[in-house]
Amino acid sequence: MKIKLGVIFGGPTVEHEVSVISAVQAMEAIDSEKYDIIPIYISKDRTWYSGKMLMDIDIYKDFESLKKYARKVTLIGKDGGFYLQSLTGLKRIVNEIDIVFPIVHGCGMEDGTLQGYLETVGVPYVGSGVAASALGQDKVFMKQIMSSSGFPVVPYTWFFDTEYLNSKDEIMKVISKLGYPVVVKPALQGSSVGISYVKDEKELDKAIIEATKYDQKIVVEKAVSNLVEVNASVIGNMEYQEVSTLEEVSSDDDFLTYNDKYVGNGKGSKSKGMVSASRIIPARIDKHLENEIKNMSKELFKCFNFGGVCRIDYLIDKKENKVYVNEPNTIPGSLSFYLWEPSGKKYSQLLDELITTAIKNYKEKSKKIHSFDTNILSNFNGLKGAKGLKGLKGMKRR
Numbered sequence: 001m002k003i004k005l006g007v008i009f010g011g012p013t014v015e016h017e018v019s020v021i022s023a024v025q026a027m028e029a030i031d032s033e034k035y036d037i038i039p040i041y042i043s044k045d046r047t048w049y050s051g052k053m054l055m056d057i058d059i060y061k062d063f064e065s066l067k068k069y070a071r072k073v074t075l076i077g078k079d080g081g082f083y084l085q086s087l088t089g090l091k092r093i094v095n096e097i098d099i100v101f102p103i104v105h106g107c108g109m110e111d112g113t114l115q116g117y118l119e120t121v122g123v124p125y126v127g128s129g130v131a132a133s134a135l136g137q138d139k140v141f142m143k144q145i146m147s148s149s150g151f152p153v154v155p156y157t158w159f160f161d162t163e164y165l166n167s168k169d170e171i172m173k174v175i176s177k178l179g180y181p182v183v184v185k186p187a188l189q190g191s192s193v194g195i196s197y198v199k200d201e202k203e204l205d206k207a208i209i210e211a212t213k214y215d216q217k218i219v220v221e222k223a224v225s226n227l228v229e230v231n232a233s234v235i236g237n238m239e240y241q242e243v244s245t246l247e248e249v250s251s252d253d254d255f256l257t258y259n260d261k262y263v264g265n266g267k268g269s270k271s272k273g274m275v276s277a278s279r280i281i282p283a284r285i286d287k288h289l290e291n292e293i294k295n296m297s298k299e300l301f302k303c304f305n306f307g308g309v310c311r312i313d314y315l316i317d318k319k320e321n322k323v324y325v326n327e328p329n330t331i332p333g334s335l336s337f338y339l340w341e342p343s344g345k346k347y348s349q350l351l352d353e354l355i356t357t358a359i360k361n362y363k364e365k366s367k368k369i370h371s372f373d374t375n376i377l378s379n380f381n382g383l384k385g386a387k388g389l390k391g392l393k394g395m396k397r398r
Contacts, residue, residue, distance in 0.1 A: 002036040005355065006075075006084070006097040006123075008104060008114065010042040014193050014214065015106030017060070022334050023103040024057045029337070029347040035355070038095050040084065041070065042109075048073050050084050050094060075100075075121055082123040099358060100125040101351075103331060107188040107215070110331050111137035124362035126354050127308035128330045135304055136330035139187045139219045142304075146325055149303050151296065154315065154324045155222040158187065161212040168205075175204065181223040184208055186215030197223065226319040229326075230283045232297045233336035235309045235353060237361055241298040244339035246290060248283035281342055285316070292323060300328060307361060308354050311336045 007030075009023030010016055020041075027037050039054035043063065049070035053059055059066050072087040073094055082097040100123050104110050112134035118125045128136065135141050140158045147153055157174050164171055175182060184207040186194040194214040196207035211218050233244035283290070297312050311332035315324040335354075337347040 002034060003355070004038060004096055004098040005030065005035040006038045006040050006095075006100045008040045008042065008100055008102045010044070011104050011106070011109035011114070012042075012044055012046050013104070013106035013108050013110075014189065015109075016044055018333060019103060019105045019109070020057070020060050022105065022331075024055065025334055025337075026101070026103055026347075026351060027055045030351050031348050034352070038084070038097065040073070040075070040100075041066075042104075043067065048075070048087075075118075075123065077121045077123065082121065097123060099123070099355065099362075101355065101358075102127055103335070105331060105333065106193075107137060111188065124358060126358040128304075128306045128310070132305045132307065133330050136306065136310070136328050137188055138217075139185060139327060140217055142327060143219070145303070146300070151300060151303075151325050152323060154224060156219055158217060158219045161216050161218065164208060164212070164218065172201065172204065175220050176201065178220065178222040183221045183223050184211050185219045185221070186211045187217035187219050188215045224315045224317050224324060226317050228283075228285070228316040228318045230285060230293060230314045230316055231311055231336075231339070232293055232314070233309060233311045233332065233339040234297050234301045234306070235340075235350070235357075236301065237307050237357055238302060238305060241301045243294040243297050244336065245281055245342040246283040246285070246293060247339055248280040248285070250278045250280065279338075281339070289316070289321065289323065296323070296325070300325065304328060306330060308358065309335055309350070311339070 007023055007027055009019045011019065013019070023039075027039065030037055037055065039050060039052070041049045041054045043049065047067075049067065050073045051070040053069055054066075059069075071094060073084040074087055075097070076083055076085050084094040084097060086092050086094050100118055102109075102114055102118070102125055104114055110133060112130040112132075115125065115128070115130045115133050119130060127133070135145060143153050143156060143158075155178050157171075157178065159171055180201070181197060181199045182204075184196045184198055184204070194211045196203070196210055198204050198207045208218060208220075229249045231247050231249060235242050235244075285293075293314055300312055301310065306328065308330075309332065311329045313326040313329070315326050316322070317324075335350070337350055340350050341347070
């Protein structure tokens with residue numbers, strides 16, 4: 001009997017189309033002999049849709065046309081099972097779901113928001129949990145945790161957009177102490193959205209204003225000199241971690257841009273997601289540095305309690321031979337399958353491992369105590385009889 005696999009993608013995020021590309025790639029690679037694939041597409045206006053036609057990338061060329069043919073649904077838990085229920089007509093059960101595979105990117109989806117909803121419904125799902133997903137999306141939180149845990153990060157500062165408007169000169173002085181060039185980033189975005197490489201103070205204000213279009217929280221980092229960017233993918237859970245072949249990424253710009261990652265090169269070209277970006281596999285670094293990055297990747301995976309697959313990006317100062325952790329990505333573009341193929345792990349095998357690990361984790365988690373069978377309210381006589389609530393009498397209502 002096939003496992004009923006719901007693949008969730010899309011959502012109200014600037015990385016909406018990136019998510020669609022990653023999800024369609026994955027659905028094409030999933031073993032259809034073992035899994036019954038059920039696409040669950042979330043539109044930019046937060047409406048959920050399902051239907052086999054959603055597995056075809058061409059249908060997304062016209063989002064409005066797509067909505068005419070796919071069925072509006074919602075995910076519910078009922079009598080110990082999980083179902084997609086239609087939102088129109090008689091609200092019938094459309095599909096049963098055994099496990100969900102979120103292939104989403106960006107703020108509002110990848111950041112624990114969707115994972116929290118899935119936890120509330122109770123359905124098993126692939127990947128990192130709520131807390132790990134939230135931490136992996138916020139560049140400020142992740143840097144604070146990495147620094148306190150002893151992982152090397154570049155010098156940085158951060159601030160809210162309102163602080164910049166009210167204390168621009170003071171923030172400029174703090175940034176100048178980092179030393180130019182710097183990199184300005186929205187704290188909660190991915191796929192290089194809103195990022196600027198700033199060479200001097202003249203360019204700084206424009207870069208910060210650009211970043212505030214996407215987020216309230218802004219990060220400014222000291223740019224690494226003699227830069228080599230290296231990425232590692234990690235799969236596993238709290239018990240074990242496996243690290244992929246390392247990649248060296250390249251770009252004509254000062255950093256890997258959104259266009260490098262997702263926009264096809266040339267007129268009429270078709271994006272293949274992160275797999276189409278310019279890269280060198282394996283990375284051209286010495287064995288000592290490779291081992292350092294692989295060991296650090298495992299420790300970082302455990303530190304954040306990640307699950308499933310993540311990609312961890314590193315910045316190397318090749319002159320000093322020093323490694324800095326840039327950031328982890330809890331649901332990387334194309335799920336980083338291209339980093340596993342050189343070691344002989346096919347995409348279908350990678351996906352199967354991620355799903356199997358998620359099922360195992362769900363079973364282990366289900367053994368823990370999550371609630372009590374007793375009901376302390378069964379003998380509850382109201383506020384007058386509740387110890388510890390006597391103080392409510394004297395409280396003013398607001």
